[in-house]
Amino acid sequence: MDLSQDEIPAVKDLTIDNITENVHLINSRCPDPRLKYIMERLVSHVHDFARETRLSTSEWMTGLNFLKAVGQISSDVRQETILLSDIIGLSLLVDSIDHPKPPASTEGTVLGPFHTHEAQPEPNGGSISHDPDGEPCLVLCTAKDTSGKPIEKVKIDIWETDSKGFYDVQYPDREGPDGRAVMESDSDGIFWFKAIVPVPYPIPHDGPVGKLLKLLKRHPYRPSHMHFMFEKPGYDHLITALYLRDDPYETSDAVFGVKETLVVALGTVDAEQAEKYGVKEGGKLMTYDFVLVSDDEARKLREENAMKAMEGLGRRMKLYNGLPVPDVD
Template structure:
């Protein structure tokens, strides 16, 4: 079948939605249209196309249980934040959410308020006291809060070869005043892992390689939306 630059899109959309449900059909129609529009608008060269596919392949190949390169790619392209904003729009007065990022794990231990989350002897001690409130300012008791941070070198526990259990992590609950508190270390800027495809992208695009210092929080409370904040 002879196809030209313009009519190929509707042909592919037809092929891609022979048995899909309505949602899948719609998502594929939009996906194919945007991929094709991108190639047409940029007059994508054969070399660029090949380099892009090789780069995507490398992103997948470097992934492990503890290294999610494609999540990082989604983060640096702003897609993670956008999807979070689309799915969990914040009401006025609420703290802006941020993305989960690649360093949250499910292995953090339950901690009591006042406990320490860090075993790093070189970190600068930091006492963290937070209050969980609704948008009217009322304290929310019993909220579950996941907390995680890097060590004093900017490394998360799961990035270390010697990783054998959670460090710099904990799960807390807000008390009757909506408060939770713990000992930690002062966070430092941490590098985005640049020994793989993301590093190649950073070099090509001239982006900086460091993220600002973070202590991450993720809140859950029955009756409230499961916000990642």
């Protein structure tokens, strides 16, 4: 870092009206054009927010203390920062921007704060939940591309709560992962497993995010759902979930995740299925055909959408590693 003064733009006597351009000025030496653009938009929006609300010193301090509390309650198994992003709709928005879906493909939704990297591999037919109080649910799925061709060897991360609405990591005395598994689709794109019927549950609301929801008179509930995450080289990362039809929170998900195309009505296991899959006849059945988008297709759509959005900003932009930055050449 060169600290010689003649290289640094002079900033002094800053006011409500000139502070923003001067922060941009001193940040303008950032060598990474993407970080520079992100900081420019961030600083502009943070400053406009303060100017438009006439933010008081006491409100500012309340906000900083809130952010501090969000960081401090976070741990390896509690992601309060993600929760905060979830309840203001930012997570859904970022996923929609980064993973655009052509019409025929499966929509994405929020990752949520409970994905872990410790789920164990399960072969087709395995059980992902060992909660004796859960209502058994046979899950039969396929993974295909947008032309309808099965995709084999997709890595599929699946996670759900137990029958009480808690993820494994929410139990301080748990012995290991449960309610989660990593599967792989077979040569017909099929993956299937035994799970339990998802239940609605509140997001953790004993921390700062829960306090904020209460002040906003919002409930902390998520409708019943099961998470799925798909990864395979050549395909766009798909983070999604299936929601149960007619859940009491279907239209008021605390984290804005529900999409009509991801809502499923549970079926019933018939005699043939019961024998084929080794489960009880009459039990619950969830089926879904997931459609993955190729990396190329997703990138093309993402870049088209980006350049279209940039037109509205009224400045010359270009893509840098696929993401917009000002075109200053």
